[in-house]
Amino acid sequence: MTPVFSHGSLRLYLLSLLAEQPRHGYELIQALSDRFGGTYSPSAGTIYPRLAKLEEDGLVTKTADGRKTVYEITDAGRSELLAREGELGRVESEVTESVRRLADEVRSGVSAAMKSLRADLASAARQAKTTASAAPASTHADAHLASTRALHEADLVLNEFRHQLRADLRTQAAGAGLPEETVSALRRQLDAVRASILATQP
Template sequence: MTPPVFAHGHLRLYLLSLLDERPQHGYELIQSLGDRFGGTYVPSAGTIYPRLAKLQEEGLVTKESDGRRTVYAITDAGRAELASRQDELAEIETDVTDSVRRLADEVRSSVNDAMRSLKADLASAAREARTDTSHGIRSAEAIPEAAQDRDARAASRAAMHEAEAALASFRADLRSELRTQFAAGTLGTDGPELLVRRLDEVRREVTAALRAR
């Protein structure tokens, strides 16, 4: 757990030291503290204003309205408090210096961690990109084969439809011829026998030709 920047009661005394330099409003005090800590520590308004109110209650500071702002100033009682606690104030300044170093180290460590995390993320993204590219290449290589398979299946389906259409047309033509001869009374007994014999010959010839491909 990160130790507090100010020990108990030290922020109150440090605010008196800042007001001893010049009167300031609350936001200026927050900025002054941020400047002293190099931006590594900036107290919230909820931290500063209750302490200023307590200092006012104790008669160590006063406040006056300056337009929309409230300006705080140290009183003689506040200066006497500072004078009686100079040794403690010196210790606070040393603690502030140590706190600035500690916070700077934490920020530096956080930045380093963030940089390492960023590098890891970039490396991971690069690996994923290479993997995607590799998959893309393999997929691209597979596309012509897949396209050829699709084309072959499409050609086979077309050929099958054409063959079925040819068979249907052949059957229809033969049926029409047989019916015509039957209607004319010219269909002898040798006609069907001839048809069966020749169809069987055609079947064997076509089957042999297809299997020989």
């Protein structure tokens, strides 16, 4: 996946999130995921080192809240945000562009997986046609017709599935958010479906 934030931008964006309200680490990760419609969710290994550096620089403080650590912006942190207000506007533009790019990657992944599945179905149909050509002449035309009809029906099913899945993904992204691993999971499951279909071929 392509980089989401340019160098130093995530640090500034974390400050802006903490300026809204104190948060613990998981809440910051969730807030970032929500801002990106679920297409990006940073790891703890990405967030906590930056929080530690912000604390070291005196821009945030942390306090224990039970088993959680809550981070809060300091006056120095607010002063830095104010001084870099123009830069923060650029970061917001970066976020908007990143959301669009990541959404395109999700759509591209879905489209590529569907094309691969359709190609395999077409290959299976050609194989069936080749096998049928060895049959007696009286059954050859019937086998060819059945194969063509089956391929057409499979194409309709795939198109319906593609449109429905895209609608479902958009609904999820606009609501609860779309997990980062969705495309990978989709590829795995479609590969499994493809293997299952091809396994039924003679």
